[in-house]
Amino acid sequence: MSTVAQIGTVTQSGRFEELLRVSRAISSARDCHTCEKVFASELRRVVTFDYLYVSKFGKDTNALEWHLFEANGRKGDISEADLPIEETTSGWVHENGQPLVILDWSKETRFPELRAFLKGLGIASTCTLPLTRADRRLGVFELGSSHPNAYPEEEVRFLSLVADQVALAIDAAVNFVASQLAQDRLKLLSLSRTWSFAICFALSQRACVASWIVMQWA
Numbered sequence: 001m002s003t004v005a006q007i008g009t010v011t012q013s014g015r016f017e018e019l020l021r022v023s024r025a026i027s028s029a030r031d032c033h034t035c036e037k038v039f040a041s042e043l044r045r046v047v048t049f050d051y052l053y054v055s056k057f058g059k060d061t062n063a064l065e066w067h068l069f070e071a072n073g074r075k076g077d078i079s080e081a082d083l084p085i086e087e088t089t090s091g092w093v094h095e096n097g098q099p100l101v102i103l104d105w106s107k108e109t110r111f112p113e114l115r116a117f118l119k120g121l122g123i124a125s126t127c128t129l130p131l132t133r134a135d136r137r138l139g140v141f142e143l144g145s146s147h148p149n150a151y152p153e154e155e156v157r158f159l160s161l162v163a164d165q166v167a168l169a170i171d172a173a174v175n176f177v178a179s180q181l182a183q184d185r186l187k188l189l190s191l192s193r194t195w196s197f198a199i200c201f202a203l204s205q206r207a208c209v210a211s212w213i214v215m216q217w218a
Contacts, residue, residue, distance in 0.1 A: 015158065019046045023165035027172050040070050047162060051123045051144025053080045055090055056170060057137065071121045071144075080114065080142075087113045089128040090140040097137060100128045101156060104148040118144065127151040127159055131167040141166050 022042045040052055056066040069079035085091035089111060093100050102108050103125050105115050118126070123144040131138040141163040145151070151159070 012158075015046055016161075019162060019165060022046055023169060026166070027169040039068055043162075047143065047159065048145075049143040050146045051118070051121060051126065051142070053090060053142040053144075054131075054139065054166065055081065055094075056131075056139040057094060059136070071123070072146075078117075080117065083113050083117060087111055089114060089126060090142055093128045093130050093142075094137060094140050097130050097132065099130070099156065099160065101151050102126045102128075103151065106148070122146050124148040125150045127156055129160060129163040131163055131170060133167050133171045138167050138170055 022045050025042045026039055028038075039054070043049075043052070050072055052068065052070045054068040055064055057063065058065050064081055064085070067079065067081045069075065069081065080088055080090060085094075089100050089102065092111075105118055105124055105126070108115055121144075124146055125148050126142060126144040127150075128140060128142040131141050141159075143151075143159065
């Protein structure tokens with residue numbers, strides 16, 4: 001059963017409108033903890049999924065910096081992030097910058113460790129999309145379903161729009177944090193300069209008093 005069929009009653013234009021609202025809700029989360037609380041619940045307003053994996057990679061190191069994982073409505077102790085990245089669809093998509101749809105994992109021969117992991121969760125098909133902003137690769141957005149063939153071309157096109165909004169939200173959150181850190185550094189610098197001036201002024205005053213005393217006793 002495809003995700004399109006499951007949503008069924010929602011018109012395509014309605015999904016686009018809801019996607020914009022969901023994007024604004026996710027963008028309002030300015031830290032990872034808040035994002036983890038609202039992301040999955042908000043996302044379910046526009047797409048149906050049994051498996052969710054979102055990853056954020058470092059700009060320069062290309063190392064995994066943050067990830068969100070949920071399967072069958074629950075957060076698991078072990079996620080895709082615990083597998084060797086070269087053995088995962090998310091690693092392949094981040095490396096190649098291209099979507100990857102697995103319509104039936106029971107017939108898939110690549111990524112054996114991930115296949116076994118997903119089988120244990122009852123996931124039959126996945127759609128994995130790159131998260132990008134301009135030419136920058138931010139991470140990966142992956143959904144899975146307990147049904148095979150859940151991601152036809154029409155749904156993949158819509159999920160690509162969802163991935164664009166997710167990338168926008170993550171980028172906004174990263175920029176917000178960077179801005180806050182920059183402001184904090186400026187405040188510390190300003191405070192440091194203020195204290196330096198105060199200390200120098202106090203020392204100069206003491207020096208003046210000492211000089212005056214010496215002159216008086218001379």
